[in-house]
Amino acid sequence: MTTVIKNVCPLDCPDTCSMIVTVRNGRAEDLRGDRDHPFTRGFLCQKMATYLDRVYSPERLTHPMRRIGPKGSGQFERITWDEAIATIADRFRAIASSSDGPQAILPYSYYGTMGKLQASSLDRRFFHRLGASMLDRTICASAGSLGYEYTVGRNRFGADPMGAAECNLILNWGSNTVNTNSHLWSLMVEARNKHDATIITIDPYRSPTASRSDEHIAIRPGTDAALALGLMHVIWRESLHDQDYLERGTTGAAALRDRVLADYAPSRVSEVTSIAPETIESLARRYATVQPSLIRLNYGLQRHFGGGMAVRTIACLPAIVGAWRHYGGGALLTTSGTYDFAMGPLTRPDLAPPGTRTINMNELGEALAGELPGPPVNALYVYNCNPAAVTPNQKKVLDGLMRDDLFTVVHEQFPTDTVDFADIVLPATTQLEHVDIHGSYGHQFVMFNPRSIEPLGESRSNNDVFRALSRAMEFEPELFPDDEALIRTALDGGPTMRGITLERLKDEGSIRLNLPDRFAPFAEGKFPTDSGKCELYSERMKAAGLDPLPTYVPPREDPQTRPDLAAEYPLQLLSPPRPQFLNSTFANSKKHRDAAGDPTIELSIEDASSRGLTDGQWAEVYNARGRFRARVSLSGAVKPGVAVSLGVYWNKFSPGGTNVNGTTSSALTDMGGGATFFDNLVEVKGLDSP
Numbered sequence: 272m273t274t275v276i277k278n279v280c281p282l283d284c285p286d287t288c289s290m291i292v293t294v295r296n297g298r299a300e301d302l303r304g305d306r307d308h309p310f311t312r313g314f315l316c317q318k319m320a321t322y323l324d325r326v327y328s329p330e331r332l333t334h335p336m337r338r339i340g341p342k343g344s345g346q347f348e349r350i351t352w353d354e355a356i357a358t359i360a361d362r363f364r365a366i367a368s369s370s371d372g373p374q375a376i377l378p379y380s381y382y383g384t385m386g387k388l389q390a391s392s393l394d395r396r397f398f399h400r401l402g403a404s405m406l407d408r409t410i411c412a413s414a415g416s417l418g419y420e421y422t423v424g425r426n427r428f429g430a431d432p433m434g435a436a437e438c439n440l441i442l443n444w445g446s447n448t449v450n451t452n453s454h455l456w457s458l459m460v461e462a463r464n465k466h467d468a469t470i471i472t473i474d475p476y477r478s479p480t481a482s483r484s485d486e487h488i489a490i491r492p493g494t495d496a497a498l499a500l501g502l503m504h505v506i507w508r509e510s511l512h513d514q515d516y517l518e519r520g521t522t523g524a525a526a527l528r529d530r531v532l533a534d535y536a537p538s539r540v541s542e543v544t545s546i547a548p549e550t551i552e553s554l555a556r557r558y559a560t561v562q563p564s565l566i567r568l569n570y571g572l573q574r575h576f577g578g579g580m581a582v583r584t585i586a587c588l589p590a591i592v593g594a595w596r597h598y599g600g601g602a603l604l605t606t607s608g609t610y611d612f613a614m615g616p617l618t619r620p621d622l623a624p625p626g627t628r629t630i631n632m633n634e635l636g637e638a639l640a641g642e643l644p645g646p647p648v649n650a651l652y653v654y655n656c657n658p659a660a661v662t663p664n665q666k667k668v669l670d671g672l673m674r675d676d677l678f679t680v681v682h683e684q685f686p687t688d689t690v691d692f693a694d695i696v697l698p699a700t701t702q703l704e705h706v707d708i709h710g711s712y713g714h715q716f717v718m719f720n721p722r723s724i725e726p727l728g729e730s731r732s733n734n735d736v737f738r739a740l741s742r743a744m745e746f747e748p749e750l751f752p753d754d755e756a757l758i759r760t761a762l763d764g765g766p767t768m769r770g771i772t773l774e775r776l777k778d779e780g781s782i783r784l785n786l787p788d789r790f791a792p793f794a795e796g797k798f799p800t801d802s803g804k805c806e807l808y809s810e811r812m813k814a815a816g817l818d819p820l821p822t823y824v825p826p827r828e829d830p831q832t833r834p835d836l837a838a839e840y841p842l843q844l845l846s847p848p849r850p851q852f853l854n855s856t857f858a859n860s861k862k863h864r865d866a867a868g869d870p871t872i873e874l875s876i877e878d879a880s881s882r883g884l885t886d887g888q889w890a891e892v893y894n895a896r897g898r899f900r901a902r903v904s905l906s907g908a909v910k911p912g913v914a915v916s917l918g919v920y921w922n923k924f925s926p927g928g929t930n931v932n933g934t935t936s937s938a939l940t941d942m943g944g945g946a947t948f949f950d951n952l953v954e955v956k957g958l959d960s961p
């Protein structure tokens with residue numbers, strides 16, 4: 272029997288594609304992009320095009336296991352699900368009734384799947400009901416989200432991505448759109464082909480997006496706010512601002528104008544950003560006069576200490592030139608705020624005991640080392656995440672995972688670096704084997720993912736495991752209903768969800784949110800902030816102890832402000848994703864690893880030759896936190912003082928046993944408690960062999 276089913280790509284990526292899966296006699300045999308989906312438009316990225324290889328990989332975890340070797344060794348023996356669930360429930364009960372209490376248990380997850388159910392429903396209910404510590408999921412987007420919210424408003428939405436095709440000027444600002452948001456890139460290319468739009472990329476690295484743009488502005492890492500303030504200086508100096516929009520739609524314009532005219536002349540901004548003053552002037556003029564203009568504002572620039580302020584500052588620009596007036600114009604950080612899913616009823620934060628502590632996920636190393644306030648962490652339950660590879664300050668994290676007194680459960684599809692440290696390993700389903708619904712952070716559709724094939728081996732979905740654990744813990748069964756009931760709960764949300772039902776989703780697969788066609792949310796100058804305006808001056812920021820006006824906050828590890836540190840570790844190291852992997856997902860697949868090649872460290876010719884390094888040679892990259900090995904790459908993609916190492920490789924496939932996060936810092940951003948992966952000074956020395 273052959274059936275054709277619409278599934279949804281589960282990856283943590285803005286595109287959330289609609290996929291057409293052909294199932295023959297219970298086996299998925301073909302998977303491709305949905306031609307009828309307005310955003311997917313018939314193509315999948317290079318990673319998902321071979322997803323069936325992942326689903327049917329012989330390396331999948333297919334039964335529960337218990338550790339039999341030392342921690343970190345990855346030696347396990349098979350056990351039954353009953354035994355696994357009973358072991359976990361017994362340990363959780365013992366910890367909960369010990370003097371440390373249930374907060375000594377820490378759930379640890381991120382978005383291995385973006386599905387509303389398998390990422391954030393029964394897991395939250397289970398751990399809230401247990402009284403476990405809460406996790407602040409800050410590893411990716413929290414700095415910029417807060418900076419954007421302070422400025423543009425609580426719902427955190429912006430330009431309609433479908434409108435990108437109608438823009439005349441497009442800035443990829445800290446965004447490698449070609450690889451990380453490829454369906455938006457295709458709309459940008461459409462704008463260029465149809466009406467000669469100009470695409471400009473602002474990135475210290477000549478990324479694939481930068482090289483395919485009409486112009487690449489190679490900014491010094493972590494200095495984007497200074498550039499934005501320099502653009503404002505030119506715009507106001509030359510009276511290119513939109514006075515009418517500023518009066519109707521903003522607070523604090525006069526104060527911001529005074530600041531930028533006094534402090535951010537292009538000559539000074541040039542010293543900070545290492546962009547020529549003429550480039551700043553010309554960009555400002557074009558940005559102010561070519562409309563509609565879109566700033567695709569993404570994550571690259573948030574992973575520095577001043578990341579929150581940088582996003583907040585850039586997010587002021589569209590209001591100053593009136594770009595929000597136009598469909599497609601303005602700034603686009605995420606569309607996630609357009610979704611009114613009923614997240615409260617779904618996740619039930621009310622079940623958590625009052626005063627329960629929250630642990631910032633970027634500080635996992637500190638948490639495991641007992642350096643944070645509150646009880647120690649005695650149990651860790653990991654799902655949808657590979658912290659041994661993806662978290663900063665890796666040595667500290669691995670030291671913590673080695674603790675013999677730490678009880679670690681890992682629910683996974685594959686034997687990741689994190690699995691190696693587990694006491695109990697649970698096998699997880701893939702997207703074809705479980706049901707889910709999806710929003711997106713790059714488009715505006717709600718999507719339904721049915722179960723297309725039976726779970727492989729004994730694998731179980733996240734929710735199935737939490738249902739089993741809740742029974743073993745004797746929690747109220749009504750808190751742990753079946754997945755369809757949870758979908759109905761999630762859909763019973765606010766205005767943009769109205770009319771979107773499970774029945775319709777089953778029928779149609781994907782439904783656009785209740786939003787106006789040609790959505791231009793701030794065309795009239797009304798914003799979902801306290802003042803109802805775009806807050807160039809923010810009382811909320813002032814109350815939070817932050818500068819209420821946009822400003823430049825330098826990186827923590829910056830040669831200009833920390834010459835002492837730079838004397839030892841002179842290179843600013845960026846480590847954005849490698850196109851063949853999705854964070855660390857797919858980095859175990861031989862096919863993807865072969866396509867990706869060895870880990871690399873891209874350097875300027877100047878920095879390589881002063882260290883006697885040649886192209887292709889193995890090198891060690893290091894600082895006081897740790898080290899990793901990579902091949903020197905002299906591709907001409909970075910300026911002196913900057914280094915790039917793409918991608919989150921698995922430690923166990925990295926020469927020397929550690930990846931780039933051996934060097935990254937767990938310091939937090941200026942706001943939102945975000946990660947500072949790219950705020951990282953290192954030095955490089957040659958090796959004779961890996």
Ligand SMILES: Nc1nc2c(c(=O)[nH]1)N[C@H]1C(S)=C(S)[C@@H](COP(=O)(O)OP(=O)(O)OC[C@H]3O[C@@H](n4cnc5c(=O)[nH]c(N)nc54)[C@H](O)[C@@H]3O)O[C@H]1N2
Pocket residue numbers: 283284285411444445446447448450451452473474475476478490491492493494495569570571572575845846847848849850851852853854855949
């Ligand atoms: N193929 C692929 N796609 C992905 C992912 C993946 O791993 N692989 N990951 C997904 C996830 S979880 C996320 S969060 C997004 C991330 O996607 P993006 O937001 O595109 O983020 P990055 O690729 O980390 O960084 C984008 C660019 O910012 C640049 N950058 C670094 N520092 C600075 C700076 O100070 N200023 C400026 N202007 N630019 C800077 C980097 O060099 C990089 O080229 O992509 C998603 N899509």
Ligand SMILES: Nc1nc2c(c(=O)[nH]1)N[C@H]1C(S)=C(S)[C@@H](COP(=O)(O)OP(=O)(O)OC[C@H]3O[C@@H](n4cnc5c(=O)[nH]c(N)nc54)[C@H](O)[C@@H]3O)O[C@H]1N2
Pocket residue numbers: 283380381382383384389410411653654655656657658661662682683684685687699700701732733846847848853854855856919931932935948
């Ligand atoms: N140096 C550096 N480090 C980074 C980044 C960077 O740019 N540079 N990027 C950061 C960013 S933006 C992010 S978002 C994080 C991402 O970090 P993670 O969220 O850890 O993402 P992945 O590495 O993709 O790991 C997700 C894991 O979830 C598993 N999984 C998938 N589906 C399911 C499921 O249904 N159930 C269960 N139980 N497991 C499942 C997958 O097999 C995979 O191993 O990494 C961060 N780390």
Ligand SMILES: [Mo]
Pocket residue numbers: 283410411412
């Ligand atoms: Mo991310």
